[in-house]
Amino acid sequence: MVKKNIAEAIRNALDIMLSEDERVLVFGEDVGKKGGVFTVTEGLQEKYGEQRVFDTPLDENGILGMAKGLALYGLRPVAEIQFVDFIWPGFDVIMSDISKERFRSGGQFSCPLVIRAPYGGGVRGGLYHSQSPEAIFAHIPGLKIVIPSNPYDAKGLLISAIEDEDPIIFLEPKKIYFAFREEIPEEKYFVPIGKAKILKEGKDITLISYGYMIHECKKAIEELEKEGISCELVDLRTITPFDGETILNSVAKTGKVIIVVEAPKINSFASELSAFISERAIYYIDAPILRVTGWDTPFPYILEHLYLPSYKRIILKAKKILEV
Amino acid sequence: MVKKNIAEAIRNALDIMLSEDERVLVFGEDVGKKGGVFTVTEGLQEKYGEQRVFDTPLDENGILGMAKGLALYGLRPVAEIQFVDFIWPGFDVIMSDISKERFRSGGQFSCPLVIRAPYGGGVRGGLYHSQSPEAIFAHIPGLKIVIPSNPYDAKGLLISAIEDEDPIIFLEPKKIYFAFREEIPEEKYFVPIGKAKILKEGKDITLISYGYMIHECKKAIEELEKEGISCELVDLRTITPFDGETILNSVAKTGKVIIVVEAPKINSFASELSAFISERAIYYIDAPILRVTGWDTPFPYILEHLYLPSYKRIILKAKKILEV
């Protein structure tokens, strides 16, 4: 076992996959000498050479076109987008090409690749270094979206993602890249894609979340516990294809749900989860299904602490849900 | 009054706005001599000249950059994207620039422009001439999304859109461009953005929909009526900012909801509406909130008739909802 934070755990996963699989290539803006703006790829170019780990021109469209083509040619590209906020110049490649390749080719071709990108708020990044657009990707059939909330999952999910046969968008909660270290195995291991994890069992309310928000949920749960309120915490981990079973099981138990995401509320992935639950489990539900989300505004700069959902906002909602 | 189909009604709106407001410019691929691939802009270049109505290079990114800049300069661009499926090369302009301009500039600048695009299935257009991506746009604060279902609304909403001070994505249900003609006023009139319309009152089930799907809903309602089931039909018309009040009023009355959209289910706008309802009106609801949507696959070609939600699929769901 070794102690690693999320950034280190991801680096570790890349390191393992680069060393054991020649098909793995890591590239993006500033991933070489600089080691990425969050140090995630630090040392990898030195270790594996410029053939395997390389800088690209400042063009996300080219980065994603390159990733797509490499995957078609049988390689295992792991492309980094410096901030997910900058992925849109290349969105056409994802939307029109990567996501549809297997289907549109009649199954002849596939597109096993990973697009890594830091996402989310909390680092005073303003409008363009803070967004959480997972809901947009979740609406696109053919993609898988993965978001870890801790070092163990980060490493295991990324390894699974690189070995997966489908294209994966791997969003990294930048706010907690360095927030804490955890014991994780040194060697290769997998965390399965498509499986949520119950981080804490409880009986009064089900909290569903992922990424950095898991930690605000944990804080809220601690506080609520003091007042005798028991929450179950589901870490979704995979956004699509999501783990409906785990969600329904938990909801059947508690009858009350709060979904916590950072993104603006309208059409957030919280909306999907809510709709899914009320379609399948409405008879178990005995209170409004609540969403705790960012506001429906662009991400602010100087006021970001008032934008991001905090444990306080979660507690307020939890109490509201129990009142009624 | 004149009789017009949706395509003609939109042309009529453009004609009126071009003639009365010099700031209005209409442009896109093939909108000039050809009059657009759906004849929507036919005759407009001849009437208003190449300065006002013009073809662009084959680059949606340029089209949207141009629209944004023109709006900043005080003009009223109405940009056409030939099919909304081809908007993605320019998505960065919408996501990162157009939607955020008012906010990020501290209210100094605004971005009054209209992006018109045919959307939706039903014309054997395969993966790339059939998609319904309104949910993606609906997740972006700062945009307004409008979808008419009939000639009257098409004209009135487009005129409102061109006069609106915010950026508007105006999606035109291509399947019914020419499907039917309706009496509409010859002169200028407005249909308000942000207001849904009850197309039919009913008491058992609320159907919420928009665009072409309205017509499948109508057919379903007719059939259900025969069996003594009374449905209320809400034509949303504006996707964002949506008319929550009308929805809640209807739901309070019926207690049962089916939301019908063409897009894949996961994170569709049906999900948002469902989540909104269960957050606000769960105590009125006495059955699962159901979504009738396209399948969670890329849009197929030869099997599209089995992909699109039909009145039959709606009827099945309606009966299911009443059973329980």
Added chain:
Amino acid sequence: MEIKPFGSEPFRVIDEEGKPLFDLNLKEYGINTEILLKMYKDIVLTREIDKLGWILVRQGKAYFYISIGGHETAHVASLYALEKEDYVMPYYRTVPSLHVRGVKVEEIFSQILGKYTDPLKGRQMPGHFGKKELNIFVPGSPVGLGHNVAMGVAMGIKYKNHKRVIISYGGEGSTSQPHFHSAMNFASVFKLPLIIFIIDNHYAISVPRTKQTASETIAIKAKAYCMEGYLVDGNDAIATYIVTKKCVNEVRENSKPILIEAYTYRYDPHSSADDDRKYRKKEEIQEWKKKDGLLRLKKYLEYLSLWDEEKDLMLKKEIEEKLNNILEEVEKKHLPIYKDMFYEVYVNTPWYLEEEYMELKREMEG
């Protein structure tokens, strides 16, 4: 005759009457009688397939068709310059010529009709085709995207040290797309074995080339990326073959990208959904038909005494018969089953797609 990049006039070898414009040593370019005849036959075959495509739409058997008429020579002659191990990223107009790479005519018709014998399983509109074992990728509809992806494939080729080339086709309209810029920039920075082959038919649907770009040629756009750009007469089979061959060789040897622009013209409407009378004159089409690539090669073969009218009639009759027979068989094939709609979205079909399939099943059965 040295072939140089950035000519202001397209490189030409035979004139409109099929006469060589200069002393041609075909052997120098590896061209022999056999190849010439085969290429001609393939061009004729392509044109005949195209005719049937239009007929299928008129008969209401196909929902859509997008033609190659006029572009056959540019496609066939350039495909001839590739080796078997090379790769092709087609665009819609390339499809009827892909038999050159070994695609069966059955498959081309199956794709047009969306039959289960379509390698794409009826999932895309006519004009989209690819075949993995023939190194042909499957394009989507968005113009230009293929260039960007082909660039990535070229990166793969280079990484694996394979001595292969990928050629990416597109219309001149595709050069306006962001994807073209990204592909050119990355390919030149990383020195990738990519040929972007622009079939410049002077229109993007209704938009003439003069409104597509301000540059005199498309070829000159290579300068922005320190690449070479060649302009060739795409209706001159020999010239197109020679230029492409030269480029393919250089790309293979030196791993570097090259841009080729081939002048040609589209005879028919953009697609079965288009009415070209709105934006161009019949006379313009007639002018271009005088420079037709098929006719020019035919005349050249006649000039070389390799061909005559009788042989030509025989050939066409033969092809027609063959195609009609194939088409008849293909028309009998059934459509893909609806279960197919839910598979191959992911490698393993997720639970909700299984459920949706069951839902449709109940709907169909109930």
Added chain:
Amino acid sequence: MEIKPFGSEPFRVIDEEGKPLFDLNLKEYGINTEILLKMYKDIVLTREIDKLGWILVRQGKAYFYISIGGHETAHVASLYALEKEDYVMPYYRTVPSLHVRGVKVEEIFSQILGKYTDPLKGRQMPGHFGKKELNIFVPGSPVGLGHNVAMGVAMGIKYKNHKRVIISYGGEGSTSQPHFHSAMNFASVFKLPLIIFIIDNHYAISVPRTKQTASETIAIKAKAYCMEGYLVDGNDAIATYIVTKKCVNEVRENSKPILIEAYTYRYDPHSSADDDRKYRKKEEIQEWKKKDGLLRLKKYLEYLSLWDEEKDLMLKKEIEEKLNNILEEVEKKHLPIYKDMFYEVYVNTPWYLEEEYMELKREMEG
């Protein structure tokens, strides 16, 4: 001295010692003593603002800073070539130089600190600035996007028959973006009064220019669009001013786009979040500092006997004092109120944003 596009060396007027490289008739270019002195003072002011930006971060008063250090000359001299009615699309590095257009230093500091006196209301990170009444647009963070939007503004200028020019700034990295391609293509097809001004500082964060593009210069990229491209020494205030002025005049007269590339160098890390020791050597920085634009202009002024060390010390002291006073005042300003977060998303705030505001209000109060 004729100024021609597509030079392989940057156009230069004064050497590194501030000596004119050829017989200069400054009047020919409308340059007089007054302008020279004013320009120099503005460059000094820009550098002093920049220093304070870094200090604010080090003091923990600003969360972020992105510098202009090294690029002051290119920015100030090119801004001088514009008229009041012209338009500017800045990028982050332009911001500390915008006082040239009439922006108050208070506003620049307010933006860095996110105070309510920031015209952007504290809604963007430091390095984003615009001011409507000064014809300065507000950029976002995505590299290159500004070029594409500036193209649209240029279309507006042309449509309205205004004799104005818009200049869009960006780093050499911005030329890799799709937006650059779209802007160049549309601007050249529609003949728009747009100058794309590339501040080529040889790095995009850690990525050197050689990995950004294969082309020898950025200026040559204009050829792909039948445009002119000029290469100028951005550390040579006179050269930058002359070239930009010439281009501005031509663009204004003839409504056509032009590309300008100005060589310069960034002295400091990319931003306060960067550690440049990972990707470049101190010596390289030192080499470039010898060519510093501020120093060269100073030496030139001394050569013209317009300036001396004493005046220089005075000036700096004056500026420093002024800036410190301003900053002190700005620091006292309060932050925007939280209600601000919900407004100006739309022209009229929709019901759900009003509700969200009320929700936050309850959260804050309860």
